[in-house]
Amino acid sequence: MSIFDFFKSQLIEVIEWTDQSTNKMVYRFPVQGNEIKMGASLIVRESQAAVFVNEGEIADVFGPGHHVLYTQNMPVLTKLKSWKTGFNSPFKAEVYFVNTKQFIDQKWGTSNPIMMRDPDFGMIRLRGYGVYSYRVADPAVFMKELFGTNSSFDTSNIDSHLKKMIMSGLTDLFAESQVAALDLAMFYDELSSQGLEKMRDRFAQFGFEITSLYIENLSLPKEVEQAMDKRTTMGVLGDMNQYTQWQAAEALRDAAKNEGGGMAGAGVGLGAGAAIGNAMANAFTTSQQTTASQAEEKMACPHCQANIRTSAKFCPECGQSVQQKKVPCIHCKAEITEGSKFCGECGTKQITEKKCTACSAVNNPTAKFCGECGAGLDV
Incomplete structure (x- = not known):
């Protein structure tokens, strides 16, 4: 050369x-x-x-x-x-x-659970993860603040710091939102938008512009999720007595399919059969008692004959009062139901009013003389 x-x-x-x-x-x-x-x-x-x-x-x-x-x-x-x-x-x-292109699909996630106060569960630990994207918006600021004298620079050099900034802001955001843990799924979009705005100034300090931030999942500890699953299962099962009967029937069917041999197997089978029989008997007895108890607690409305509870004061069908008023008998003063025609104690006919034969004035059933003309009143 x-x-x-x-x-x-x-x-x-x-x-x-x-x-x-x-x-x-x-x-x-x-x-x-x-x-x-x-x-x-x-x-x-x-x-x-x-x-x-x-x-x-x-x-x-x-x-x-x-x-x-x-x-x-x-x-x-x-x-x-x-x-x-x-x-x-x-x-x-x-x-x-x-x-200056967008660097997409950058991951963020909780390295440690976020402590929160929840109205349903009290103190809980919340975990979450998602993605975000950003780009270099001001090359001069980026060169001054981050790059230095390196020969090259990639996202891995700043990834850890950006994740910590995001988690710091989102932790504060989740605590301030006061959204119940069971309702968090309904607010993913709103919390993501608020988190994006909260991060803009922090990213701008390094010459960056955060272009998107998404919450993919917010989850509770495993123990809390298991408790929630049990509670949901109980709600789905409904009547526990019917569920017990169904379990007993399933166990009996499985025991019938068991072809284990030998006297020991037979003994175990007999014991299991007896236990299953007792369980089924108890379940049916409980169900019958419950049904009888529920039947005893019902009565017919005296106005519309609808089937209502005995403790009800008003009929849910017609709206009228179902508590019958008691009045004294006009002869023996025993308490009888208002509107009764005869007394259940002395048999006296219950006259609701007395009409004066002289002046045709209406008087109380216990009156002996007419209040208008003074004439005597016959029973």
Whole structure:
């Protein structure tokens, strides 16, 4: 190689970066010691930004497009180098390509349970996980705050810190929401949106923009979930007496299918049969007692004949009072039901009113003289 070819190889004429990875955020170009030729082409693709750094100071930032490097379109770097217009010698500067695309499907999750106060279960421990996405919105801030002097930078370098920021914000959000644990599934979208807004300022400190945040799952401890499953099962089963009868019948069927031989097997079978029989007898007895008890607690409404509880004060069908009023007998003063025609104790006919034969005035059934004319009243 001639001296001319050597110097020519040190002059970079095309500056570009084609990224083959999915998580690289920054790439430094060119190799240290090379010089950029004045008039070189800078190709910045969509979702990229080119940052020129001179002696540790950010000089220029170029967006997507084709740029020809002259002093006219590099005013900051030209001022730093003290170049004059038309100076065509090569110059040295570090060029960093910053990937501004969205980095999606970034995972977040609780490393330790979140302690919460729940109205149904009291103190609970909540776990959760989900995904988020972000991108570099301000390359200059990102270079100053995070990148430093590295030759490259990818999402793994900042992933742990971003997860901790998200969990800190979401923990505070969940506690402030005061949503019951059983209702959390209804508020995944709302909590995700609130968490996204809560994270914007925190990500902006590093030149990032968080573009999405989703809650995939919020779960309770295993012990609480098992207790909830048992409670749900009891609600599905309904009448426990009927369930006991069904279990006894199933056990009897399984025992009948057992073909175990020998006297020991027969003894076990007899014992199991006796136990099952007792269980079934108890279940049927309990069911009959319950049915009889329920039947005794019912009565017919005296107005519409609807089947109602004996303790009811009003009929749920017709709405009238079912508590019969007691009144004294007009002769022996024994308590009888209001409206009765005869006394159950002395047999006296219960007259509801007395009509005066002289003036036709209506009097109380116990009156002996007419209140209008004073004539005597016959029973």
